Amino acid sequence: MKILSLNQIKKVDQYCIDYEDISSIELMERAAKSCFDWIIQHYNHKLRKISFIILVGNGKNGGDGLSLSRMLHLHGARVKIYILNISNHFSNEFIINKNKILRYGIELNSINEGDKFPLFDNKNKLIDAIFGIGLNRPIKKKYWKSFFYYLNNQKFSSVISIDVPSGLFMEKNHDIIIKATHTLTFQVPKIPFFLSDYAFYVGKWYLLNIGWKKKYIHNMYVKNFYIDNTDVHSIYRSREKFSHKGNYGHGLIIGGSYGMIGSVLLSAKASFRIGIGKLSVYLPHCGNKIIQTVLPESIIKTDRKENLISSIPNNFIIQKYAAIGIGMGMGKDPITEYALESFLLRLRKKNKKIPMVIDADAINILSKKPNILNLLLEKETILTPHQKEFERLCGTWKNDYQKLSLLKKFSKKYNIFLVLKGAHTVISTPHGNLYFNSTGNPGMATAGSGDVLTGMITGLLAQGYSSKNACIMGVYLHGLAGDIASKELNEESIMAMDIINYIGKAYKKLKNHE
Incomplete structure (x- = not known):
């Protein structure tokens, strides 16, 4: 709208x-x-x-x-x-x-x-x-x-x-x-x-x-839009009868550190719930058993380090992943910072245009090393900060109008998409357009909710949705799943896993034009 x-x-x-x-x-x-x-x-x-x-x-x-x-x-x-x-x-x-x-x-x-x-x-x-x-x-x-x-x-x-x-x-x-x-x-x-x-x-x-x-x-x-059911319904693509998992993309989730493996699990599970065909997960070795046990559908690859990510293998660049989600629970150890910078540099040199969602600690690393921002692939990259992470990226603002101006300037400068999470999550495009979400509720202000959104957008990218449409559809279904959870539970009781569990019902409401 x-x-x-x-x-x-x-x-x-x-x-x-x-x-x-x-x-x-x-x-x-x-x-x-x-x-x-x-x-x-x-x-x-x-x-x-x-x-x-x-x-x-x-x-x-x-x-x-x-x-x-x-x-x-x-x-x-x-x-x-x-x-x-x-x-x-x-x-x-x-x-x-x-x-x-x-x-x-x-x-x-x-x-x-x-x-x-x-x-x-x-x-x-x-x-x-x-x-x-x-x-x-x-x-x-x-x-x-x-x-x-x-x-x-x-x-x-x-x-x-x-x-x-x-x-x-x-x-x-x-x-x-x-x-x-x-x-x-x-x-x-x-x-x-x-x-x-x-x-x-x-x-x-x-x-x-x-x-x-x-x-x-x-x-x-x-230049400004309000995302409603009609908009998202026009984006949604139903599945073909004779399709197979290869038609819905092979994605890669990278993240985790000791004590923060749950964030990777939430992103990975959300990717599956949103409809990804295959998903690989790369995380520290300490997370291997957790993911293998709780999410047997995923393909696990582990770092040589036990408790953190020390490097991101070259074959991830060679292999044709349809989309990458990175940063959830990754931590900000100097070794991890170097691993992220090196990975982005290699992607840039190889000119590998893999759609990527950058979240959480990966955003915090970019804030500490702004030179890395120039390595981001134009029009293929999506950053999903919450308010504090965005402040670290762009500095403070006096009022909400100034915040929107910063959001647009940042997207246009680096030619990327920004998803600023919060009430009426707002998407900023490389062309300076803003899309405000119509779904969601205060119960979604809970640990892991952002990890779920990153997984959902990654899963949509892997299925072939454009960066813009993956953002629009991702934030809408994320909020809608939270709204259904709020009605069937209550706002105070919502956990991030509940949002994942109601993605299916959110899809149903979307398809039925409710």
Whole structure:
């Protein structure tokens, strides 16, 4: 799913008006009706028992709020509207909807700069329709900033923001923002919804359909995407009846050190669960019996050292592995560091374009020796850091927008893919595109979860998926397996092995378009 810029959203709205022969007021009615339908569904049709306080600005978002107020009133809800006179400009849509409100006798109040803040009954539900997506400069006046702080300190049972929480900028850092419990956004998600800096304000968000023309959006050029079931379903390739294990690739997992063999086991098992044909595992000798016993499907090759990886054999370069996953539990011993650097150098010299996923300690080694980064194979390499590992690679950032900028710059500089793990795991491509994941939950913040993801992406690469598609499909199925585990167990109880065990059910949901 495409994530549109503010200007593109305005263009789509205008396209609907121009080519569907509808007015901006009629489009606004659609938006308000979609919010009304959500409220009806969410509160189980009990509108007559609910009181709403609706705060509206005097722009288009305020017009949405007034139109929604009218619908709630006509269906029996108790509605009290407050107009915030923050500016002297009134949109036509606002004026038209205000006149409709006056005809229905709904209570209408105004708040002007310098007024005493009204006392709100916290049992009411607050609807925020003050600014919407059009805000492009900070709130300068101290009175209105104080009013927003005042609202955020009230204990409303719920706060519903229309399109975006008021005060939230679409494409840059924030100032003061209304704290929503629910955000009802129109047609496409907005970038701030995926950033931890704004999670406190956005709450749980919902996509509402207001009838945009998909064909027009399809032709729009964008740099940001939201990964959903439809996207991944279009990537997925079903198996042929007469295929064999050779059709699904021979992968190689390299990693492990004394006490950290489990990370290799998780990656290897995840590779099998995602559908790899054959898998070799290279690890210190101390891990031989563990892997042979727990995962007899794998082919084991061990280092000459007992407790760490001291070298990576030349025949791994000669042999035609379809994909390599490296770094899990590897440790950062100087001998291991040299082994990784030497391996990457030999791959580069031989010009062996083997798709590779680099994770965990291998990333930490790259951070200590940034010259090695120039050895990475362009467009074939995927790095899968978590937040701290990415910080070691690129340095610190002041806010999430700066973090995204660093992510894109790094991918473009080295012509590689980056998978930054976390809530809404984000993939950065060599072309500077960003893909935000839609699946996953806090229960997946557990040891070994990242090792599972590396194994899954490695397994998809081995099956012939492109680097980009392996990343997209890998993070989506990884999160989906975690979501199924969360429902059948609970968030607190999820272990990395549970994610592996639910990959099969995740595949089923994907294939069934659920």
